Amino acid sequence: MKKNLILVLNCGSSSLKFSLIRPENGETLLSGLAERLLSEQASIKIKVRGQKNHRALPRPFDHQTAIMTLVETLALQQLNLQIFAIGHRVVHGGEHYCMPTLVTEEVKNTINNLSQLAPLHNPANLIGINAAEAVFNDVPQVAVFDTAFHQTMPEKAYIYGIPYSLYQEHGIRRYGFHGTSHYFVAQQAAKILDKAINKSNFISAHLGNGCSVTAIKNGESVDTSLGLTPLEGVMMGTRSGDVDPGIIFHLINQLGYTAAQVSHLLHKESGLLGVSGLSNDCREIEESWLTNKNPRAKLALDIFCYRVAKSIASFTASLTSIDALIFTGGIGENSTLIRAGIIGQLSLLNFFVANDKNQACCFGKAGNINTDISRPILVIPTNEEWVIAEQTSQLLSNNTSIKE
Template sequence: MPTTPPESQHVLVLNCGSSSLKFAIIDANDGHEIISGLAERLGDKAPSIKYKFNGTKTVIDLAANQAHAEAINTLVSLIKDHNLDDQLIAVGHRVVHGGEHFTQSVLIDEKVIAGITQSATLAPLHGHANLLGISSAQASFEGLPQVAVFDTAFHQTMNEVAFLYALPYKLYTEFGVRRYGFHGTSHFYVAGQTAKLLEQPIEQSNFISAHLGNGCSVCAIKNGKSVDTSMGLTPLEGLIMGTRSGDIDPGLFNFLTTQLDYTAQQIDNLLNQKSGLLGISELSNDCRTIEEAALAGNKKAILAIEMFCYRLSKQIAAYMVPLQRLDAVIFTGGIGENSDIIREKVITQLAFLGINCNPQANLNARFGQEGVISCKNSHVKAVVMPTNEEWVIALDATNIVKEL
């Protein structure tokens, strides 16, 4: 007998940056994107909204200096024009920093707003944008439940040994200075999907997940839970990234201020916007551009890739300490899903873990195709697993709405 199709569970997912707004309507049943797009250059002279619906891409130019509220108002009209508003059951918000207040996704109310506001001081660029997106969505989608999903929540299972800095303890107790980690939604999703792929319970799975994009982080996942991760108080700590330096000697701050007369703002801009792959290659923060230049013999591009892979391999190897036993290394994110070159270099450097790359499987896994890319006789598997943070947000929002 034919089965009754599941009831549509459409969730509007919003991801607000300081000058951008990424959005999608997701069917939580299967992760299908009904409509998706990006509002960018908000608050600038030429903001716009680019979106995709039914396979057609469209660009809407906004008036000069329009910001998040106006962009969401335009998005509301767009949703209504396509008759998608009646099917929405909730709005899900990606919130970058939840501090220690939030260990899971929550229905947004005044107390949640207060908690997000307090955590926003730890990530002001992202936090204030998230709050602006929430307030704008509440005004535009009055009556729809609003749900906050936190990048930091998955990592709240880390213990003090992993999350504390070796600083005066009162900086933690009084000001919340500790390691929080980010990309939690992505690490959570790919770990669950990898467990399904390998046909083993997530509760008995030990993975090291590498989310590699313009922002990069590694997460040690023991029995399905995060026990350590490479990002810290902010998303600057850890790996070499597109424009971020990752780990540096803190003494650099004193050198830059006393010897080169840098201001605090100039140092922040240097480490977050001008470093990483861009700083080393002096070409681009885009890995594809750097790989093309490296293949053409550009020495700085070659160096950038070698440094990126070396630091990533070291971080993965270090996480054998908390895990002791490893089932698989997971590659995800824009670079992790698409760069067979970087995956092969990293796997080769990790051969001592009992992991060997299958060159053809690695090549076949380009462009977001999931699969095992290690040889059959590898003691540890290597897996490419496309991430889908929007689907996780939609699922969490749906589950919370069901409980209302």
């Protein structure tokens, strides 16, 4: 049986998202999510050949148990025999990795060392790699990094206005994230517009619980809103985005917060949740405004749209022309209200939304939502899993030391 499938794993601290993909066309044969890991409520959802299964996980409720349960399903469907390699999403690759990389002990050590820059993500990504190696010990493992796409940013975009020695000695600089998503939608946008990717200029807005805006020049990232960590940039679901650093000193020195409390506040209690007082879920906030005219809900939505629009406008400084504005991510793909709110503040850049087209582009449907007199505005559902599968396959196909 030919081995031509890639298993993609995206491991969080208490979750494991997975997909089995045919890399040449993005066909997904199996997908699912294990969540609430390390607790007695741990469960796993698996969709294979149109059939969905949801069940509790047995002890010890950990990532390896989730992977073993996945392997059982793969074996029942005889899909395990077709797995060529495993591609892992790894959030932070620092300056070490600008391309997909075959996992070795040295690579794992580097990912672990980079955990100081992504303490919520890299350790979880390593858990997934180690668990997969224990179960698929004869299958190549490949790391695909969220930061890789942004390694083309020029120094003027990634160096902070702080002592240069902090960059030289400690790697403190802007790295950016959501790279696989921005890469994917830029490729798709170039195809839609029938332009060569190396001659295409876009501004891409990945909007979900985490958000980022990226300027793409000739197919390469030249600036992005997320920085050293995924906290910088626009307001997000629970993250504050940009704030005056003096607020941190005020919270600690005047209000008695500890550094850990400030970190929790900015990462977990801010953003849409903090302003609205309701939820980090944009759908719930929109419902509260549209149904109950909740003023805090409207304020949260207004701030969100304004901050994203301001970020998009600022990134025109990185480009000499714009072929299209791209919306993607859970909010970007589905919220007609948010898209209209953002575009409504960009008329100076000649972006205008067509309401009928905007309403039609939801729930996985791609398309343009601009009027006839507007620059192109595209809604493109992202597919980070396909990018990981494709890049994993390409790496191993070009590596003669790897045998099928």
